[in-house]
Every structure is written in structure tokens, then in C-alpha cells.
Amino acid sequence: MNPLNRAKLASELFTRFEGNPILTAGNWPYPINSVFNPGAIRTNGEILLLNRVEDLRGFSHLTVARSKDGLTDWQIDPEPTMQADQISNEERWGLEDPRIVWLEEQKQYAITYVSFGAGGPVVSLAITRNFKTFARLGGLLPPEDKDACLFPRRFNGRFALIHRPIVRGEAHIWISMSPDLKHWGDHRVLLSTRYAHWDGARIGLGCQPIEIDEGWLLIYHGVRHTTASQIYRTGIALLDKEEPWRVLRRGEEWILGPSADYERIGDVSDVTFVTGGVIMPNDKLYLYYGAADDKVAVAIADLDKVKEYIMMCPKVDS
Numbered sequence: 001m002n003p004l005n006r007a008k009l010a011s012e013l014f015t016r017f018e019g020n021p022i023l024t025a026g027n028w029p030y031p032i033n034s035v036f037n038p039g040a041i042r043t044n045g046e047i048l049l050l051n052r053v054e055d056l057r058g059f060s061h062l063t064v065a066r067s068k069d070g071l072t073d074w075q076i077d078p079e080p081t082m083q084a085d086q087i088s089n090e091e092r093w094g095l096e097d098p099r100i101v102w103l104e105e106q107k108q109y110a111i112t113y114v115s116f117g118a119g120g121p122v123v124s125l126a127i128t129r130n131f132k133t134f135a136r137l138g139g140l141l142p143p144e145d146k147d148a149c150l151f152p153r154r155f156n157g158r159f160a161l162i163h164r165p166i167v168r169g170e171a172h173i174w175i176s177m178s179p180d181l182k183h184w185g186d187h188r189v190l191l192s193t194r195y196a197h198w199d200g201a202r203i204g205l206g207c208q209p210i211e212i213d214e215g216w217l218l219i220y221h222g223v224r225h226t227t228a229s230q231i232y233r234t235g236i237a238l239l240d241k242e243e244p245w246r247v248l249r250r251g252e253e254w255i256l257g258p259s260a261d262y263e264r265i266g267d268v269s270d271v272t273f274v275t276g277g278v279i280m281p282n283d284k285l286y287l288y289y290g291a292a293d294d295k296v297a298v299a300i301a302d303l304d305k306v307k308e309y310i311m312m313c314p315k316v317d318s
């Protein structure tokens with residue numbers, strides 16, 4: 001494989017929706033500072049985004065927006081959908097960066113989000129059927145932990161969680177297993193930062209894992225430190241379908257990075273932060289992301305092209 005052909009495919013995989021950004025503070029039905037990093041799911045024939053919304057104190061909560069085509073005419077809940085429980089130590093300073101999966105066995109949605117609590121950020125789990133009432137199952141693993149999502153089904157009887165603890169100051173992506181969503185073990189590093197690459201400083205899960213015939217697409221963010229700031233881009237790897245703790249392939253190139261004005265300029269410049277992914281009936285993959293930490297945008301790819309690209313990427317021994 002000529003690496004230049006692969007890089008060309010990587011750079012052309014995603015097209016930004018011309019109506020980007022799709023959600024901004026200006027659209028909001030109540031006063032906010034910013035809206036970004038949404039979990040996304042297709043449900044009842046529409047796209048539901050569970051957005052991270054930062055209020056005018058700087059604390060985040062989660063609010064639902066719905067659209068028939070996933071691009072336009074967003075119906076936003078008139079009030080916060082899920083507020084932090086500020087009495088608790090766990091959620092004291094807000095709720096951030098949700099990811100959503102449908103648990104077929106439980107017939108419920110599982111939302112993993114970051115609770116910004118007294119001990120630092122932790123990954124918390126909430127369960128819902130309707131995105132109106134939420135059962136909170138609490139923090140899953142000790143702080144500092146972020147960027148987490150469950151897989152939609154069990155593997156050999158156990159649930160699997162992708163997450164991103166900080167260990168010895170290093171920020172790699174980990175996977176942990178649980179028989180009951182409460183007790184977690186078999187913690188393993190799934191994907192590591194790559195020295196000197198675009199994802200050399202920190203990495204973390206992007207959207208929920210996406211199942212394809214070849215395995216699970218792991219879409220993740222990578223950070224590069226520069227003399228000016230840091231750049232958040234998006235890359236892709238492929239996990240084994242039945243043993244998702246095994247990485248099969250990993251792209252060398254990023255597939256989405258800040259280039260549009262709305263990604264380069266905002267509360268935090270040069271950030272594309274994918275948190276939601278949806279396969280549409282026409283086999284397009286919609287990735288929803290926070291742009292510069294203050295708006296929501298969407299980038300669209302042909303799922304076939306994404307598959308073609310990942311199968312061209314180097315095999316990984318794991």
C-alpha cells in the first residue's frame with residue numbers, strides 16, 4: 001500500500017456539513033456559555049444528541065436536542081435534561097462529555113459521562129429508557145478518569161468499558177471488564193499514545209464503539225502539544241469483534257482535525273472532539289463533535305470508505 005494513497009483517503013474520508021456548526025449557545029432556549037461534546041444515538045427514527053452545556057457559572061449539565069435528519073431543525077429541551085447533583089461529592093462541579101449506547105439485553109440506554117467531583121473527574125453511569133428520567137449507578141472507577149463508553153453487549157458474560165485513566169501522568173486508552181456494571185477488573189491498556197505523532201501527548205475515546213463486519217471501530221482523539229497550545233484531532237483503530245481488548249489495526253493519520261474557523265476559534269482553540277457516532281440508513285457515518293469547546297458540528301463519511309481505509313491501515317500485534 002502506497003502510504004500517500006492511504007493518507008489521501010484519510011484526508012478525504014469526512015466532509016463537514018455545510019450548515020456547521022449545528023448547535024451554538026445562540027440557539028439555546030435558556031442562557032448558556034457554550035454547547036459541545038454531545039453523545040449521539042439514533043432512536044425512534046430521529047437523531048438524539050445529549051449535549052454538554054456549560055452554564056454561566058462554568059459548570060456543565062446535559063441537555064437533549066432532537067432532529068429528524070440529524071442535521072437541521074433541532075428541537076432542544078426547554079430546560080436542562082440532566083442536572084448535576086451538586087450535593088453529592090461525585091457531581092459537585094458538573095456533568096461532562098456523555099457517550100450513549102443501547103444495551104439490548106437490558107432494553108435501556110447506558111450513558112457514561114464525566115462527573116467533575118471533589119476527588120477529580122470520574123466516569124459515572126446512568127441508565128435511561130426515555131431521556132427524561134435517569135437512574136444513576138454512580139462512579140465506576142477511581143479518579144482521574146474520563147472518555148468512557150460501554151460496549152452494547154457482553155463478551156463471555158462480561159461487560160466491557162473503554163476509559164481513559166491518568167496513570168503515572170500518562171494518558172492511554174484502557175479497557176476494563178465487569179460481570180455486573182459495578183465491580184471492575186482485568187484492566188488493560190488498549191491503545192497507547194505514540195511518541196512524536198499527532199497523538200503523542202494524550203489519547204482518549206471519541207464516540208461509542210461502532211460495530212462493523214470487520215470488528216469494532218474505535219474512534220479516538222489524540223493531542224499534540226505545540227509551543228502555542230495543543231491540538232485535538234481524531235483517529236481510528238479497529239478492535240476484534242469478540243475480544244475487543246485486542247487491537248487489529250490502527251490508522252497512522254488523523255481523519256479529522258481543526259481546520260474550519262469554528263474549530264480553530266472558540267473557548268478552546270484548535271479542538272475537534274468527537275463524542276457521538278451514528279450510522280444512518282443510507283450507510284453514512286455521522287460523527288458529532290465539539291468544535292473549539294463551544295459549539296457542536298457534524299462530519300459525514302461513507303461507511304464503506306471508512307472500512308476500506310481501516311483495512312489499509314497497519315496491523316497491530318496485541
Ligand code: BMA
Binds near residue numbers: 096
Ligand atoms: C479534554 C476534555 C474535553 C475538552 C477537551 C478540549 O480534556 O476536558 O471536555 O473538550 O479537553 O479542551
